[in-house]
Amino acid sequence: MGKSALKRWNLIVGCVFLAGALVAGISAYRAGTFTPLSDLGLVICAAGIVLGLVKLRCPFCHHFLGILSDGYSFCPWCGDRLTGSDGV
Numbered sequence: 469m470g471k472s473a474l475k476r477w478n479l480i481v482g483c484v485f486l487a488g489a490l491v492a493g494i495s496a497y498r499a500g501t502f503t504p505l506s507d508l509g510l511v512i513c514a515a516g517i518v519l520g521l522v523k524l525r526c527p528f529c530h531h532f533l534g535i536l537s538d539g540y541s542f543c544p545w546c547g548d549r550l551t552g553s554d555g556v
Contacts, residue, residue: 474524474533474540474550481520488512526550 492509496502524533529546542549 477520477523481516481524484519485513485516488514488516 488509488511490509491512492506495505495509499506521532525531526533526543526545526548527550528548529543531543531545533540533543540550
């Protein structure tokens with residue numbers, strides 16, 4: 469997985485987490501308490517976190533790169549260059 473793939477997965481993880489947070493927050497705010505829809509939003513948030521832990525990894529040493537991994541040019545663990553189809 470190159471740098472462009474890391475950027476794409478970082479965006480996907482962020483969007484999934486944000487969608488879950490919005491669903492949970494809006495439904496809890498409108499109902500005044502937690503509802504099944506709020507619970508679904510929390511499950512979506514948890515799915516975003518798990519997806520980030522699984523997908524945002526170095527392709528060489530498989531260490532977790534962190535949530536802001538699209539800013540890295542090199543893996544902080546093994547030092548290998550994270551290159552992709554964009555050539556960066």
